[in-house]
Amino acid sequence: MIPLLGLVLGVLAGFIFDVSVPLELQPYLPIAIVAALDAVFGGVRAVMEGIFNDKVFVVSFIANVLIAAFIVFLGDQLGVGSQLSTAVIVVLGIRIFTNVATIRRHVFHA
Amino acid sequence: MSLLNDLFAKPLEPGYEEVAARERAAGVDTSAAGRRRFSPILIVGAAALGLLLTIAALQVQNNAAVVSSERQGLIDRIRAEDERVSRLQDNVESLESEISGLEASLLENSAAGRQLRAEVEQLQARAGSIAVTGPGVVITIDDADPESFDNPELAAVQDIDLQQVVNGLWAAGAEAISINGQRITSLTAIRQVDNIVKINYRPTQSPFEVTAIGDTRSLPSEFGDGPGGQWLRHFDLQFDVRSEESLEIPAGNTSLLHAQPGEAR
DSSP states (O other): OHHHHHHHHHHHHHHHSOOOOOGGGGGGHHHHHHHHHHHHHHHHHHHHHTOOOHHHHHHHHHHHHHHHHHHHHHHHHHTOHHHHHHHHHHHHHHHHHHHHHHHHHHHHOO | OHHHHHHHHOOSOHHHHHHHHHHHHTTOOHHHHHTOSOOHHHHHHHHHHHHHHHHHHHHHHHHHHHHHHHHHHHHHHHHHHHHHHHHHHHHHHHHHHHHHHHHHHHHTTSHHHHHHHHHHHHHHHHHTSSOEEEEEEEEEEEOOOGGGSSSGGGGSOOHHHHHHHHHHHHHTTOSEEEETTEEOOTTOOEEEETTEEEETTEEEOSSEEEEEESOTTTHHHHHHHSHHHHHHHHTTOEEEEEEEEEEEEOOOOOOOSSOOSSOOO
8 A cells, every 4th residue: 555655646746846858768768667667566566475675676676777778778779679678568567467466366365 | 488487487576585585594583574564665666656657658748749739730831832832823824824915915916926826826725825615525534432442542543544544535636635624734744642643733633524625526435445445444433424515625834944945056
């Protein structure tokens, strides 16, 4: 519940402070979001399983976002940006899906 | 496939397990430390995620608005330029009729002048720079039934169809031709840009009314049996030929900017 509150807080902050992303960074934003989503759901699942650790969470969050953005950047330089984006989305998407499924089992016991 | 299997089997960051295992090994009471239901860091992470999400969503919306307004701007510009071309062409036509009026008044004064004037008018009628009247045929051409084609776009009348019809009419003895009011002159191009047929650089659309002046007895049958009629029948285009005793074909633009009459000296 509490992380959800943080999420709402973030969304409100986004609406209040009208932040605009520089044009060069725009292609990396969606990938960064998917990576952050993966880290947050991973963290929530760890909380549910009682093995949450602050350091692991922070490191995985920042590293995920940076690595995902870097892969897309590299792909852009090599001319395969969209393909590499797809690869990142597939891998992270599977992780997110499985993590959310586990969270669901913990919450609803079903 | 071991990569995908790994992904499905252990989607959790392996770091969490490792740290937990290390703490267990070090004898730390993991049940007390780990049972925290929430952590401020996790809230901060979730807030960052929400912020990123909102920024991205707003950005996408802004971009969509910019793209559509750019598109509308381009459409408006095309319309304005089209109108400008029409205006300029009307201008050219009125200036040309003024020129021929002046020529006529100049030549009217003497017998030789009158003869010259008749000759000039003959040539202008041939070139298409003055309107002509006479008997002839009107051929109405419309798109084919789209259901008989796999690709419905092919059912529409194309530029090549009109080119073949014009060619067929010349071959059948037509002396002057216009399509939807556009005179076919020695400078006319019939071409297609994105499914819009342009004649004399002006857009027009089906049904196409092709007016041709010629012998009303031979023109319809020779057109029907000739290459023009064969072409239309081959592509299943709907067309209808009717003879008229009096037709008028408007003038077209034949002004030359670069070509000078006469041989090189």
